[in-house]
Amino acid sequence: MPAVETRAQKWERVARLLKKEPISNMAAARQLRVDKAFVREVREGLGMSPYRLSRDQQNWERVARLLKKEPISNIAVARQLRVDKAFVRQVREDLGMRPFWLHRDQWTVVDFEALSVPVGGGHRLWRGRFSTTNVPMAGRSETAYRLAFRLLHGREPVGRCEGTCTRKACVAGEHQEDDVMRAAEPGRLSYQGMDLVAIRKALRGTPPYPRLRPEEKRMAFRLADPSLGVVAAAVPVIQLARRLGCCDQTIRRWRDEGVPA
Numbered sequence: 001m002p003a004v005e006t007r008a009q010k011w012e013r014v015a016r017l018l019k020k021e022p023i024s025n026m027a028a029a030r031q032l033r034v035d036k037a038f039v040r041e042v043r044e045g046l047g048m049s050p051y052r053l054s055r056d057q058q059n060w061e062r063v064a065r066l067l068k069k070e071p072i073s074n075i076a077v078a079r080q081l082r083v084d085k086a087f088v089r090q091v092r093e094d095l096g097m098r099p100f101w102l103h104r105d106q107w108t109v110v111d112f113e114a115l116s117v118p119v120g121g122g123h124r125l126w127r128g129r130f131s132t133t134n135v136p137m138a139g140r141s142e143t144a145y146r147l148a149f150r151l152l153h154g155r156e157p158v159g160r161c162e163g164t165c166t167r168k169a170c171v172a173g174e175h176q177e178d179d180v181m182r183a184a185e186p187g188r189l190s191y192q193g194m195d196l197v198a199i200r201k202a203l204r205g206t207p208p209y210p211r212l213r214p215e216e217k218r219m220a221f222r223l224a225d226p227s228l229g230v231v232a233a234a235v236p237v238i239q240l241a242r243r244l245g246c247c248d249q250t251i252r253r254w255r256d257e258g259v260p261a
């Protein structure tokens with residue numbers, strides 16, 4: 001280093017360090033024995049975003065890498081990478097990934113198809129175990145109907161899960177229906193004491209939104225899945241919270257951990 005450094009040389013020195021790795025202005029200033037304000041000036045001159053932001057970006061990348069590697073819960077990622085759980089959830093959302101709990105299933109579509117055979121009319125017959133009352137069973141306590149439903153729709157069936165076809169013991173996922181699907185049927189006014197008109201108005205309408213009872217809020221949340229046809233497109237969390245009369249946190253929790261029954 002020359003005895004008397006020009007401003008241009010000093011600038012170069014700082015710029016080299018800033019470009020090398022994410023580092024705070026304070027740390028760069030200490031390391032290079034220059035003024036903190038000068039480091040900030042160089043950073044701005046280089047068109048670099050403030051350090052805090054780049055550290056977030058770095059964390060975002062680390063979290064994304066881990067999430068994409070294998071099914072892992074938000075809490076596990078947060079612990080492993082020492083980041084906030086809400087941050088992990090945000091990254092998962094940014095990536096358009098489904099909540100972790102949907103990935104815990106031990107059954108895959110391949111397993112299911114290996115244990116059943118398709119027959120005419122889109123029906124499917126179970127080749128696995130049957131209960132003593134002749135119900136096709138996928139596990140000790142789970143019916144093949146519920147398994148087929150879950151594998152097709154990517155969620156647990158709610159309430160009764162039963163066949164909509166006339167074929168006895170048909171396990172085709174497409175032929176199973178649960179409470180949510182029945183509630184989503186157009187023209188239905190109420191279901192199990194829930195006011196479906198109010199739920200639909202809240203989901204689709206403009207304010208003021210009708211007041212929903214707790215079980216109606218939960219059903220409304222389930223019906224907010226665009227694939228059920230009640231809403232045309234996914235409703236953003238904050239908007240959905242407003243329409244249902246819950247707080248954002250509740251909606252996020254339901255989405256991450258499932259809706260309580």
Ligand SMILES: [Zn+2]
Pocket residue numbers: 122123124163165166167170171172175
């Ligand atoms: Zn069928």
